[in-house]
């Protein structure tokens with residue numbers, strides 16, 4: 145028995161020793177851990193310690209994209225393409241206005257109640273009281289004389305609505321600078337109406353027309369506005385001139401125009417903050433921006449951006465802007481988000497300035513030139 149215990153003990157000791165040895169052997173086979181590098185702060189001149197004969201990259205070694213940086217740029221949609229696509233969106237948002245009017249006007253008996261309903265429909269769509277009364281008066285006369293049989297109701301309504309939107313107004317953007325200088329477009333409006341977005345979208349419209357554009361981020365009030373604008377610009381290869389947050393908008397606007405002149409740009413688009421704190425404050429700010437720009441080049445367009453969803457409030461704000469600066473064109477944004485497209489008629493009447501562009505969505509190419517007949521056709525489709 146003692147002999148058996150002794151044999152087992154010898155075997156156990158031997159086995160354990162073997163395991164220890166083999167594990168030691170495995171450890172010995174592993175590469176020795178490198179000593180942890182000492183973390184020291186880089187010192188001035190460290191890079192000069194690189195051996196002089198270290199191979200360096202030459203221009204020939206570098207793989208350049210086929211057509212330079214432009215290979216990654218967006219290709220904005222042409223103005224023509226936009227109109228076709230956005231017309232359907234306009235019809236969707238404004239359909240109830242046009243179709244509602246058409247249904248009322250096509251009734252067999254157009255009694256007083258029907259006319260009142262027509263009036264209410266127009267006023268609810270923000271057409272405004274005076275233009276509504278004018279339109280109803282004209283419709284009444286024509287219906288009495290011409291009747292509403294067949295397609296007549298639609299024809300009459302279309303003609304009178306087109307006349308109210310005024311197809312005779314010049315809606316082209318003034319984009320020819322004087323004496324070889326870039327055209328300067330100043331974009332003004334209340335915060336949140338879509339100014340920065342409009343400047344970005346407009347840059348794309350112009351790039352699609354092969355125009356050389358420079359952007360000026362003179363909205364120094366909202367910290368992110370310059371970044372937002374720069375991102376819009378970068379997507380289509382357009383430079384943004386910007387300054388420090390809270391900096392002087394007039395000096396940034398001036399720098400942007402100067403840059404535009406240096407680059408022989410076709411158009412300089414300047415985004416502004418236009419805070420509506422007080423009328424004098426606004427007048428001082430926008431007046432100064434315009435005056436300072438005019439030391440370098442003429443301001444060719446002042447576009448006032450109005451949020452179509454704000455109705456009467458938007459109209460009141462627009463009036464204040466028109467009093468402090470000579471507005472040459474209106475941009476109605478967010479028409480996709482409201483059925484109150486009648487604001488087009490009201491705001492043009494109120495300010496005596498044509499709507500030149502309409503925003504119909506948050507997409508990069510959702511800005512289109514405004515056209516009276518297209519607009520009315522979209523209402524009635």
Ligand SMILES: Nc1nc2c(ncn2[C@@H]2O[C@H](COP(=O)(O)OP(=O)(O)OP(=O)(O)O)[C@@H](O)[C@H]2O)c(=O)[nH]1
Pocket residue numbers: 333334335336337338339340341342363366369416417477478479480481502503504505506510
């Ligand atoms: N649905 C819709 N949204 C729009 C349109 N235009 C602008 N927006 C949105 O409106 C919001 C405000 O737009 P901004 O361009 O930042 O407005 P802003 O006037 O520059 O504002 P501030 O920089 O604060 O002065 C953003 O979310 C835009 O995407 C449009 O036509 N349709």
